[in-house]
Amino acid sequence: MYKYDQYDQAMVDTRVAEFRDQTARRIAGKMTEDQFKPLRLQNGLYLQLHAYMLRVAVPYGTLNSAQMRVLGDIADKYDRGYGHFTTRQNIQYNWIKLEDAPDILADLAKVEMHAIQTSGNCIRNISSDQFAGAAADELVDPRPYAELLRQWSSFHPEFLALPRKFKIAVIASDTDRAAMRLHDIGIQIVKNASGEIGAAFYVGGGMGRTPMIAPLIKDFVPLDQLITYSEACLRVYNRYGRRDNKYKARIKILVHELGKEEYTRQVEEEFAHLLTQGIEPPLAELERIIPYFADPAYEAGASDELDRSDPDFALWVDHNCHAHKQPGYMVATISLKPVGGIPGDASADQIRLMADLAKQYSFDELRVTHAQNIVLPHVKKSDLYTLWQSLDAAGLSTPNLDSIGDIIACPGLDYCSLANARSIPVAQKISERFAAQDKLDTIGELKLKISGCINACGHHHAGHIGILGVDRKGTENYQLSLGGCEGADTSLGTITGPGFSEDGVVDAVEKVTDLYLSERKDGERFLDTYRRIGMAPFKEALYG
């Protein structure tokens, strides 16, 4: 994985020193909160319901074991013994003291990490496919391109005060595992008819109060124009994005209001101009980055055999492991969704254990997924059983990936100052209702996502079943939606009708799954059945 050069390290170290000074001045009363707030937000430090919250960037979700171990140590040393992995492939700590924040950033900087641009109206952490570099179906590893974009977007002086926040995802497979088309810019690395590698640009997607699926605006941008084209997309947005209205300020609104054709025309015009300015970094920089993402030293001739005699292990393999491009290896996903647990939370001990297991069994690499799980991307099949035993002993072997138990949930009103309703208790009750493994297996793939407010951090619009918590006259109420999907066939969920109480929405989810089971045809997933029979039968089951 990428290693900082002296410029990267100097930038991060300088920022730590700067923030240490700013924090000291704030605590000494030499700065007001109005003056300090934008500075702390630029360093990922929010003030939430109960305390300061620090959001740490995990670029394109990739970590090494030393970084993961430090994340565990921070949870112990500065927080309350746990961290929360987020839908942006980052980690958040919920109980940070302001006076500790500079020390935490210094600890992070020692392992080439930071919290820069995890907040504010700037280009946020670039997200990517959690199986990058390992997936059997990828064209190339998308992370070198994500890293190039990270370098371009870090402290980019023109884009530090955009109309609103800006999120970019980069993938390189037809199977979209990163919700790419629900980003401000989604980039898919593709091959054209001449066999050249380039980038397809999807612009203007997003969730929030006005969810939109990004349209394709350019099907092929040569790699030596990747940054220039990105810059053109951002420039048009920066120039015409709605700064007058926070709720209409995201690029999706601009693209929608201008229309895809007009937005694209303006981007092309800007692109043509920028090509004359020579802003593209030399290809040598990309060529410098690519070797950092070279394949690890796989064992030649590693056995493809897997002893499945332990039924619990076999179950976990079937649910949580995926094909690897290298014979004899698999991609193992650690579910952070135990029955009745808090989605995405992991204790300091669990975080350190995952770091150790990555060191021992996965060439020192981990990934954070947007579904709030952790991936060990390169595990030898012959090591899988021993790995599973270690995970099982630590409560990390729940075999529920992509099932109704693998729920995405934002922190909700238990932690978040923006939330209108709690998300986590609903997730806990649903996972308990569907705890029986045979029930989970009978239902099959079903992605359920919960947000505690319309900002949609829990991706409810993209849930096969989505739940949105709202405040109805001071009482929590939950809207149900069906038919969302974040993959290659991205779709947005449709609200079923009137909302439900906390317990009522759990019953409603069960009614929906019961109807699906009674109506499905052979081989159909929940989403397939929904798309075939439509909303009406589900409405009838819920409200009839």
Added chain:
Amino acid sequence: MKIVTGNDLKSGDVTWWTGSGWSRHIADAVDAGDEAEAILARESAAQRVNAAYVIDAERTADGIRPAHIKERIRALGPTVRLDLSLDPTATPERVL
């Protein structure tokens, strides 16, 4: 009753105005009544507490109960991690 709340500048802890200072326990909060706005102005200037504001609450048999669920959760802690609550007798039911 009107009570004044905010987050402690250094720790970020939820804090409540007691009439003479700030406490992490809502049980120590006092009715700020007509003085609420003056307290806010004075305490904002003192910069010990971030983003202080006034909320509605009532005194019940169980103690002071903020009118809105968000403030009740602030007073208690996350309902899903009651082990982190300041109140060892806390239950989600009491909050909701």
